[in-house]
Structures are given as C-alpha cells and as structure tokens.
Amino acid sequence: MNCPKCQSTQIIKYGHTHYGKPRFRCQACGRQFVEDATRQPIEDATRQLIDKLLLERLALAAIARVTGVSQRWLQMYVNQKFYQTPKTIEVTQKNQVG
C-alpha cells in the first residue's frame, strides 16, 4: 500500500473510522487516509480503453460497466485527467479530514 499523497510506503495503522474501516497514516508526509476501493490498481490497457471510450463521449456509467471499474474510480480518473487542480484538491481534503 502506498500513501495517496506522496506514494511513500511508510504506512502505519492509525485506528479506525466510525464505520470500522482501518485508518492509516503516512509517516513521510503525515497524511491520514482509509484504504479505499477507488484506489484499486487499474491496468494500463484498461486506462487506454477508458481514454478511447471517453473520446466517444460515452456516459461514465456506461464506461464503468464496460471496463469493470467503479464509477467512483472513473470519476476520480476523469477529474485527474481533465481538471488537474492539485492544490485546490489538497486543501479540500485536509478540511474534510479535520
């Protein structure tokens, strides 16, 4: 498992969320996070297929069904690809954690 922020593998367990999911903390950057299904590894071939389907202007729900990825992951992927605003995202996430 890698840190979602800095990709470090220096991850320690850090209690649980209210929903009983194990929570983790990155010792490198201090980021706290929950292991998430949206972080499932997606193969390059699948990403390339998704890129093609996006160009066809298919709905995200349809692309998710065809490629077998979760809609949440797909939304995140599209956001990263087309709306890269890392600083804004980082601030938002910190507010949510607090």
Ligand SMILES: [Zn+2]
């Ligand atoms: Zn980190």
